Amino acid sequence: MRFFSLILSALLPLAAAAADDWPIPIEVRKLDNGLTVVVSPDRSAPVVGVSLVYHVGMRLEPRGRTGFAHLFEHLMFQGTPKAPKGVFDKVTSGAGGWNNGSTRPDFTNYIEAVPVAGLETMLWLEADRMKTLDFNPETLKNQQDVVKEEIRVNVKNSPYGGFMWIDINQLAFDKWENNHDGYGSFEDLDRASLDDVRSFHRDFYGPNNAVLSIAGDVTPARAFALAQKYFGGIPKRAVPPRTDFSEALLETPRRLTQPDALAQVPALAAGWRMPDRGSPDQAPMAVLGELLTGGNASTLYQGLVKGREIALGIEGLYGLTSPWEYAGPTLFTVFAMYKPNSNADAVLAAMDEEIAKIAKAGPDTAALQRVKTRMLADWYNGLEGFVERADTLARLQTLWGDAGVARRIPQWIAAVSAADVQRVAARYLAPQRRAAIDRQPQPAAPIAPPAAASGAKP
Amino acid sequence: MKRPLTSSALCAAVAVLALATGPARAAPASDMPPFGADKPLPPLKVVRQTLPNGLQLWVLPRNGPPRVDALLVLRGAGNAADAADRPGQAGLLAEMLSEGTQQRDARALAEAVQALGGNLGAAAAADGMLLSANALASKAEALLKLLAEVARQPSFPEKEVALVRENALQSLKAAQATPGFRADGALQRAIFGDHPYGRTQPTEASINATTAEGLRAEHARRFRPDRALLIVAGRVTPAQVQGWVRAAFGDWKAQGDALPEPPAPAASATPQRLLLERPGSVQATVRLGRPGAPARTPDYVALRLASTVLGGGFTSRINLNLREEKGYTYGASAGARSFRQGGSIVGGADVRNEVTGAALQEFVAEYRRIGSELVPADELTLNKRYLAGTTLLGIQQQAGLVGTLARNWLIGLPPGFLGEFVPRLQRVGAEQVRAMGAKYFAPETQSIVVVGDKAAVAEQLKAFGDFVTPTK
Numbered sequence: 063m064r065f066f067s068l069i070l071s072a073l074l075p076l077a078a079a080a081a082d083d084w085p086i087p088i089e090v091r092k093l094d095n096g097l098t099v100v101v102s103p104d105r106s107a108p109v110v111g112v113s114l115v116y117h118v119g120m121r122l123e124p125r126g127r128t129g130f131a132h133l134f135e136h137l138m139f140q141g142t143p144k145a146p147k148g149v150f151d152k153v154t155s156g157a158g159g160w161n162n163g164s165t166r167p168d169f170t171n172y173i174e175a176v177p178v179a180g181l182e183t184m185l186w187l188e189a190d191r192m193k194t195l196d197f198n199p200e201t202l203k204n205q206q207d208v209v210k211e212e213i214r215v216n217v218k219n220s221p222y223g224g225f226m227w228i229d230i231n232q233l234a235f236d237k238w239e240n241n242h243d244g245y246g247s248f249e250d251l252d253r254a255s256l257d258d259v260r261s262f263h264r265d266f267y268g269p270n271n272a273v274l275s276i277a278g279d280v281t282p283a284r285a286f287a288l289a290q291k292y293f294g295g296i297p298k299r300a301v302p303p304r305t306d307f308s309e310a311l312l313e314t315p316r317r318l319t320q321p322d323a324l325a326q327v328p329a330l331a332a333g334w335r336m337p338d339r340g341s342p343d344q345a346p347m348a349v350l351g352e353l354l355t356g357g358n359a360s361t362l363y364q365g366l367v368k369g370r371e372i373a374l375g376i377e378g379l380y381g382l383t384s385p386w387e388y389a390g391p392t393l394f395t396v397f398a399m400y401k402p403n404s405n406a407d408a409v410l411a412a413m414d415e416e417i418a419k420i421a422k423a424g425p426d427t428a429a430l431q432r433v434k435t436r437m438l439a440d441w442y443n444g445l446e447g448f449v450e451r452a453d454t455l456a457r458l459q460t461l462w463g464d465a466g467v468a469r470r471i472p473q474w475i476a477a478v479s480a481a482d483v484q485r486v487a488a489r490y491l492a493p494q495r496r497a498a499i500d501r502q503p504q505p506a507a508p509i510a511p512p513a514a515a516s517g518a519k520p
Numbered sequence: 521m522k523r524p525l526t527s528s529a530l531c532a533a534v535a536v537l538a539l540a541t542g543p544a545r546a547a548p549a550s551d552m553p554p555f556g557a558d559k560p561l562p563p564l565k566v567v568r569q570t571l572p573n574g575l576q577l578w579v580l581p582r583n584g585p586p587r588v589d590a591l592l593v594l595r596g597a598g599n600a601a602d603a604a605d606r607p608g609q610a611g612l613l614a615e616m617l618s619e620g621t622q623q624r625d626a627r628a629l630a631e632a633v634q635a636l637g638g639n640l641g642a643a644a645a646a647d648g649m650l651l652s653a654n655a656l657a658s659k660a661e662a663l664l665k666l667l668a669e670v671a672r673q674p675s676f677p678e679k680e681v682a683l684v685r686e687n688a689l690q691s692l693k694a695a696q697a698t699p700g701f702r703a704d705g706a707l708q709r710a711i712f713g714d715h716p717y718g719r720t721q722p723t724e725a726s727i728n729a730t731t732a733e734g735l736r737a738e739h740a741r742r743f744r745p746d747r748a749l750l751i752v753a754g755r756v757t758p759a760q761v762q763g764w765v766r767a768a769f770g771d772w773k774a775q776g777d778a779l780p781e782p783p784a785p786a787a788s789a790t791p792q793r794l795l796l797e798r799p800g801s802v803q804a805t806v807r808l809g810r811p812g813a814p815a816r817t818p819d820y821v822a823l824r825l826a827s828t829v830l831g832g833g834f835t836s837r838i839n840l841n842l843r844e845e846k847g848y849t850y851g852a853s854a855g856a857r858s859f860r861q862g863g864s865i866v867g868g869a870d871v872r873n874e875v876t877g878a879a880l881q882e883f884v885a886e887y888r889r890i891g892s893e894l895v896p897a898d899e900l901t902l903n904k905r906y907l908a909g910t911t912l913l914g915i916q917q918q919a920g921l922v923g924t925l926a927r928n929w930l931i932g933l934p935p936g937f938l939g940e941f942v943p944r945l946q947r948v949g950a951e952q953v954r955a956m957g958a959k960y961f962a963p964e965t966q967s968i969v970v971v972g973d974k975a976a977v978a979e980q981l982k983a984f985g986d987f988v989t990p991t992k
Contacts, residue, residue, distance in 0.1 A: 081657055082586040082658050106582075106584055107561065145552065147844075148840070152835050154834075155902055155903070156555070156905055157555055157909065158906055158909015159906075160834070177559070178559055180555050180556075183552060183555055187552070207847030219801055220698065221694065221697040323800055325697055359631045359634040367687075371683060371686075374691060402690075429631075435634070439586075439638065439654075439655070439656050443587060446587070446917050446918065
């Protein structure tokens with residue numbers, strides 16, 4: 063929050079008509095044990111979304127235990143002394159809803175969408191697993207197997223193997239927290255012990271390291287009372303100090319070519335380090351990313367898929383989250399499959415040319431206005447679903463210390479000027495700031511099966 | 521010239537979608553609170569109207585986010601209308617719609633949509649084509665104009681057709697590198713044979729045969745108001761929308777006769793055993809399938825419940841067995857897909873090579889059990905509540921509601937079906953579920969497709985029949 067006061071004091075009128083305003087209600091309260099509770103009431107449907115976000119992710123997992131934060135996320139569903147394995151999921155289904163969890167560099171989230179009759183039961187279950195888990199060798203082994211299958215299906219047996227988020231970090235960052243494979247090596251996953259599980263739960267899964275968020279058919283008063291009832295008695299726990307994983311922008315470009323035993327079409331990922339969270343450059347960078355990669359009207363789509371006709375598609379990524387949801391070194395990455403009669407040099411040169419135009423002359427004014435209009439609409443769209451809204455608010459509260467950021471992001475977007483976009487294009491997306499991986503199809507070996515993993519993890 | 525509308529707007533409430541399916545308890549822990557009382561969904565207001573040209577219009581005024589959704593459903597314009605030598609043509613036609621109109625080139629069109637804070641795209645389904653669009657609420661009129669322009673006046677520019685063709689060939693290559701795409705293609709053919717429902721994936725030949733002239737002809741043949749439904753939802757009034765739609769779609773005329781409905785696909789198919797080679801694959805992609813049932817059948821609701829118990833959602837038998845007990849896979853599923861004239865039964869999982877046979881054995885055992893044993897009462901209640909609740913969750917958001925209504929219409933369910941679904945679900949008994957299991961999931965009737973490393977998995981497959989490896 064250090065930097066945004068300047069921008070807030072200079073608000074520009076919103077791009078869209080007043081009819082398109084949508085000030086969603088947000089109420090925040092902190093329990094005595096440090097648990098932050100966020101509520102956004104909405105009675106338009108008799109359902110609720112619940113999100114519990116813990117302020118720990120891949121960056122803080124133990125050394126020698128790559129993939130542990132994600133394995134741990136799976137173990138959160140494997141039972142407690144009071145609610146043994148299977149109960150959490152069966153109760154969720156019986157409530158008429160679904161649940162999920164995901165692990166990101168800076169946080170891990172647990173979400174449930176249920177008809178409102180199930181709200182209290184789901185809160186009990188979340189509180190129950192915040193207290194303790196059933197530290198059980200059988201469920202550990204079971205989920206080690208399941209996670210390995212997840213990695214096989216998404217990485218080792220899949221063309222491109224997630225190189226646009228796994229390998230690109232390995233190339234672009236120098237600190238272990240930022241550059242290790244968050245899915246983990248099979249060796250590290252197999253080494254995970256019940257002691258590791260106990261320590262991680264104790265250190266990072268206490269109420270003072272978490273945000274509970276509820277959106278939907280509930281009043282704030284009832285939501286806060288339920289949070290107090292089920293979570294209020296959980297003692298706060300000491301959280302280890304966070305390591306310093308900050309990294310400066312790249313001064314020289316990095317480049318790697320990888321063979322891919324499964325892919326049939328070459329692909330390229332180019333990543334540039336984002337501004338720090340809370341920097342005055344963050345909103346302009348978000349707008350620039352959308353200008354470059356947001357849909358068929360975007361600059362890179364028009365320049366590379368159309369225009370030069372060298373790419374098959376253009377996709378923009380912000381690590382594994384969004385331009386607003388990170389709290390440490392993160393890449394803006396452009397992923398593109400390209401035509402076999404082109405090459406990575408041509409694709410990179412084309413990207414550089416399109417970026418340089420913006421860095422030199424600024425964006426086209428009409429294009430900037432269109433992009434901002436769509437970003438506003440997309441931001442609201444992302445808050446329509448109750449579980450998505452609860453989760454977004456919990457993430458923002460966790461990373462920014464303020465769920466109210468959700469109401470200010472539309473204003474920050476509206477305030478971005480052409481000069482802002484020009485400035486961040488020159489500063490963050492200059493060629494020397496770039497890490498790029500060229501993924502080349504490798505002819506399949508005729509007889510002996512090559513280790514497909516060699517394609518995914520060179 | 522604007523034409524008057526024929527019918528007066530009739531207000532068709534899609535009834536109350538009550539959740540209640542009886543009490544559910546799943547709490548072994550003494551202090552876990554029980555579920556509260558189920559709350560009914562407020563009745564959905566749908567204002568329905570038919571234009572003189574036959575276009576049906578449903579308007580759903582809502583006070584949610586500042587967003588309007590418009591979904592134009594073209595029945596008969598989907599994959600079922602693709603010729604035998606042009607599989608996947610509906611998908612290419614859908615893609616080409618946004619590549620230019622008589623007023624705008626592709627870029628101007630993309631920019632116009634962006635300026636509305638919106639999206640506009642088309643997708644092909646078995647029974648039709650869906651053109652979905654959304655924008656900020658204040659841009660509703662402009663959005664409907666753009667939607668009409670794309671639906672009625674696509675220009676199929678030669679240059680864009682050539683580029684789409686070229687890129688589609690590369691995309692096909694990329695898709696064929698994934699085991700799921702190959703497995704699904706082989707399974708569709710095993711299930712539907714020569715029936716057009718099996719023609720969902722393009723081939724190199726069908727892509728190469730795509731021309732601007734051919735696309736224009738297909739567009740004229742497939743897009744007609746008397747086979748179309750437009751659903752509009754959001755911060756709008758029915759009167760506003762009716763006026764805008766009259767202006768944008770009122771003079772749309774059908775050309776020639778409507779396409780005939782596709783025939784019903786065969787109700788059964790000879791079970792096949794296919795092993796598609798993927799050297800070096802570290803998993804086997806396993807799929808089972810057979811013909812299923814159309815949506816308009818007395819079996820529909822009971823079949824959906826049986827599918828849920830067996831293979832729908834995280835707590836299905838298949839997933840709990842293969843993932844949570846055995847650790848064979850990241851996720852396993854099975855269930856029915858219903859279309860207008862027929863359907864399919866599809867199950868599968870991606871498993872590490874060494875457990876391919878063991879995983880298939882579990883599929884066979886669970887398929888047999890659902891058709892031979894009664895589902896216990898607790899498990900049946902849990903699954904009814906899951907199916908009812910997730911239906912409710914699926915329509916919380918505007919696009920989900922619009923999409924659900926559109927898909928139901930496309931596959932031939934009555935407009936009130938959404939409101940009838942849960943009460944009908946409540947009446948399904950364990951005997952009916954078992955009957956559905958026996959009728960549709962008998963393991964002997966399933967084709968099995970495996971994509972994987974032959975050297976690693978062929979031996980394990982012998983217990984399930986003689987697997988054939990197609991030569992391309």
